[in-house]
Amino acid sequence: MKLRKIVTLTEDLHREGERPVDPVARTAVVLAVIENPWAGRGYVADLLPVIDEVAPELGALLAPRVAEALGAPIEAYGKAAIVGLDGEIEHGSGLIHxxxxxxxxxxxxxxxxxxxxxxxxxxxxxxxxxxxxHVTDATIRSHHQTVEARVPDAPRPDEIVVGLAAAAQGRPLARLAPLSSEQ
Structure with a gap:
């Protein structure tokens, strides 16, 4: 894996609309900008050898960093792969899926x-x-949310941005009924 940089983003939300958020809602994102290992090689039929080499290294690099950046127990989580224009979506998917x-x-x-x-x-x-x-129950509606991310100079055409995101809670001021109330 050829790593160019790591970007860490955190957000502490104190107010949602006109109401205070207590406790403060914290999210964290850690993004690795790496060289696309398949860029410039044309169509590669078997991605598995590189996936087996790079994906575990990326997971081991990013997981503890996002937990440390969050600084609280993780209640919600997600992942991302943004492939530069000279790559295929399958290149990013292969690394994170x-x-x-x-x-x-x-x-x-x-x-x-x-x-x-x-x-x-x-x-x-x-x-x-x-x-x-939510980390243990994907039907918990309060934890269905998104975190916005951006790396100003990435991905370059021959790069992939791979990231993990975490939240210490559900959406601020969440008040939707549980999914089970509709079944």
Whole structure:
């Protein structure tokens, strides 16, 4: 893995609308900007050898960093891969849609659910939303939320931005009825 940089974003929300948020709602995102290991190689039929090499390294790098940045127990989580214009969406998907990547985050978060994800191909500086869901029950509506992220100079055409996001709580001032109330 050729790592160019790591970007860490945190947000502490104190007010939602006209109401105070207590306790303060904290989210954290950690993004790794890496060289796309398939860029410039044309169509690669078998992505698995590189996935097996790079995905575990990325998961091990990012999971503890996002937990540390959050500084609180993780209640909601998600992941992202944004591929530069010379790559394929499948390149980002291959890196994040494997247990070799996601299990690092599940272990740190003490989670049991699948990680929601966003993946797309885009130019440097694109704004993207990372979806979050509850770490043990994806039906808990209060934890369905998104975190916005952006790296101004990434991904370059031959790069991939891979990231993890976490929240210490559900949406601020959440008040929707449980999903079970509609069944």
């Amino acid at each position: 494997t247990l070799k990547f996601g299990d690092h985050f599940r272990k740190v978060a003490e989670a049991t659910t699948l990680l929601p994800a966003v993946e797309k191909r885009a130019p440097a500086g694109v704004v993207f939303d990372i979806p979050l869901k």
